[in-house]
Amino acid sequence: MTERPVRVRIAPSPTGDPHVGTAYVALFNYVFAKSQGGTFVLRIEDTDQTRARRDSEQMIFDALHWCGLTWDEGPDVGGPFGPYRQSERTAHYREHAAILVAKGEAYPCFCTEDRLAKARAQAQAEKRAHIGYDRLCRAIEPAVAAARAATEPHTIRLKMPLTGKIIVRDQLRAKPIEIDAAEVDDQVLLKSDGFPTYHLANVVDDHLMEITHVIRAEEWITSTPKHVMLYKAFGWEEPRFYHLGLLRNSDKSKISKRKNPVSINYYRDCGYLPTALLNFLGNMGWSFGNDTEKFTLAQMIEVFTWDRSSLNGPVFDLVKLGSLNEKYIQELTPLQLADALITWRFSREQLARVAPLVQKRMKKLDDAFGKIDFVYAGDLDYKPVLAEMAVPEVAPADVAAALLAFVERFETREGFTVAMLEEESTAWLAGLGWQKKHAFMLLRLAISGRTTSPDLFPTMEVLGKEITRRRMREAARALLAPPPPAPKPPKA
RNA sequence: GGCCCCAUAGUCUAGCGGUUAGGACGUCUGCCUCUCACGCAGAAAACUCGAGUUCAAGUCUCGAUGGGGUCACCA
Numbered sequence: 292m293t294e295r296p297v298r299v300r301i302a303p304s305p306t307g308d309p310h311v312g313t314a315y316v317a318l319f320n321y322v323f324a325k326s327q328g329g330t331f332v333l334r335i336e337d338t339d340q341t342r343a344r345r346d347s348e349q350m351i352f353d354a355l356h357w358c359g360l361t362w363d364e365g366p367d368v369g370g371p372f373g374p375y376r377q378s379e380r381t382a383h384y385r386e387h388a389a390i391l392v393a394k395g396e397a398y399p400c401f402c403t404e405d406r407l408a409k410a411r412a413q414a415q416a417e418k419r420a421h422i423g424y425d426r427l428c429r430a431i432e433p434a435v436a437a438a439r440a441a442t443e444p445h446t447i448r449l450k451m452p453l454t455g456k457i458i459v460r461d462q463l464r465a466k467p468i469e470i471d472a473a474e475v476d477d478q479v480l481l482k483s484d485g486f487p488t489y490h491l492a493n494v495v496d497d498h499l500m501e502i503t504h505v506i507r508a509e510e511w512i513t514s515t516p517k518h519v520m521l522y523k524a525f526g527w528e529e530p531r532f533y534h535l536g537l538l539r540n541s542d543k544s545k546i547s548k549r550k551n552p553v554s555i556n557y558y559r560d561c562g563y564l565p566t567a568l569l570n571f572l573g574n575m576g577w578s579f580g581n582d583t584e585k586f587t588l589a590q591m592i593e594v595f596t597w598d599r600s601s602l603n604g605p606v607f608d609l610v611k612l613g614s615l616n617e618k619y620i621q622e623l624t625p626l627q628l629a630d631a632l633i634t635w636r637f638s639r640e641q642l643a644r645v646a647p648l649v650q651k652r653m654k655k656l657d658d659a660f661g662k663i664d665f666v667y668a669g670d671l672d673y674k675p676v677l678a679e680m681a682v683p684e685v686a687p688a689d690v691a692a693a694l695l696a697f698v699e700r701f702e703t704r705e706g707f708t709v710a711m712l713e714e715e716s717t718a719w720l721a722g723l724g725w726q727k728k729h730a731f732m733l734l735r736l737a738i739s740g741r742t743t744s745p746d747l748f749p750t751m752e753v754l755g756k757e758i759t760r761r762r763m764r765e766a767a768r769a770l771l772a773p774p775p776p777a778p779k780p781p782k783a
Numbered sequence: 784g785g786c787c788c789c790a791u792a793g794u795c796u797a798g799c800g801g802u803u804a805g806g807a808c809g810u811c812u813g814c815c816u817c818u819c820a821c822g823c824a825g826a827a828a829a830c831u832c833g834a835g836u837u838c839a840a841g842u843c844u845c846g847a848u849g850g851g852g853u854c855a856c857c858a
Contacts, residue, residue, distance in 0.1 A: 402856095411855085422785080470786070510858095511853095537851075541794080578795090615807095
């Protein structure tokens with residue numbers, strides 16, 4: 292492999308909240324690039340028209356910037372290999388898909404999604420080992436296929452070899468990974484809406500953008516054979532692959548918002564310092580060496596080598612993050628602490644959102660903070676109000692389930708506003724059939740930990756989606772927790 | 784289920800053939816103290832199992848087990 296200047300990229304998909312996993316992978320890309328004097332590129336993979344969210348891209352920029360990461364090229368800063376948004380590069384993908392068809396490496400597929408779904412369901416029902424596409428359209432004569440493609444909706448699929456092995460060389464793993472080509476599907480490259488799938492867009496862009504090292508999460512490892520074959524089909528040199536261990540929930544499953552806060556915004560809103568979060572992430576699957584756990588980004592870049600990485604999927608432990616964060620807090624000067632606080636939640640703009648919540652209840656200025664202190668708290672203690680959370684004639688487990696159901700309602704909605712919350716709460720309440728006062732008291736206790744609070748939905752809006760979600764989940768958890776053991780009798 | 788990846792205390796990790804298996808978080812004890820926290824001192828706690836290679840294996844090989852990922856016109 293020829294040595295080219297190091298160029299790496301992070302390629303998040305703007306489909307929701309900025310994910311800690313994105314920050315994690317970004318960190319290692321960034322640090323590796325900088326340790327090599329290379330270039331770090333941010334590319335937005337917005338090829339899924341059904342899932343892309345408008346507000347998500349800016350949130351990714353903001354969240355990554357908050358973490359302290361910057362990119363040399365990207366949609367917002369430009370660069371010589373732009374555009375950096377895949378939705379603006381569709382001509383490249385179509386052109387390259389056409390090249391593969393012309394070379395006989397790919398073919399149009401006219402199968403309907405319906406047929407594919409049925410075939411898949413049948414394969415699953417028969418417990419067949421291989422449940423991929425049956426390659427029906429691969430047999431169509433190229434000339435016939437081309438003629439039909441002119442008028443019929445179709446996808447473009449890659450012709451995978453029918454026999455032999457595909458070798459994936461992962462730089463972090465000693466042995467090459469060998470996979471039977473027959474195991475790999477004839478992957479869709481171009482969807483019927485003309486947009487590329489991840490696989491095509493990713494390979495074309497990585498090549499065109501001269502990416503030298505692909506550093507990404509382990510969940511991609513099984514699709515790497517497809518990418519390897521794509522590089523081959525194009526006759527391109529493949530980049531070096533590095534698959535990082537996946538961040539995990541405490542039960543070891545892939546980190547997910549059902550079980551763990553995953554939005555970078557949650558960590559920001561809960562009062563973690565970006566330096567601490569980044570440092571914490573740097574200790575996941577990588578070690579500084581020398582029993583050192585606390586280090587800066589600059590220090591990490593200075594000593595960075597891949598041989599200090601481990602492949603275990605590390606559990607994302609909030610407690611450990613908290614103790615690291617504490618260390619960072621402790622070494623702030625008084626003025627730095629003040630600045631951190633202002634940035635966090637005491638800016639003029641933020642106070643202008645929070646204080647009006649209780650303005651009606653204020654006679655003097657000093658009435659404010661006792662009433663809104665819960666806004667500034669992280670996790671609340673629900674033990675003292677557990678009894679208040681009870682809903683008459685409803686089992687605690689069902690109360691908890693209702694809380695989680697409320698979370699699910701706003702989970703899929705874009706934005707987090709009073710109007711949306713009112714709408715969803717009405718539907719939620721209708722489904723429950725509880726008295727309104729009981730349902731709303733439950734929400735109130737979950738978000739504020741008290742029976743009196745400012746108006747519910749404006750408060751939630753101010754708290755934000757991340758904190759609201761977290762508190763509702765924690766409240767649900769408190770409801771489900773077994774009652775505490777009886778206090779020890781006093782010593783005689 | 785097929786395929787793939789991974790395997791040191793509850794958690795994050797060090798170890799790269801010979802160590803009393805090290806550090807950190809958490810837990811527990813004590814000390815300090817006007818409360819709490821901090822701080823300090825100490826303790827409990829790990830090489831998944833089985834073969835093989837070797838004088839010697841947490842470290843190398845194979846297998847089993849366990850965990851995870853992935854099997855979309857999502858990324």
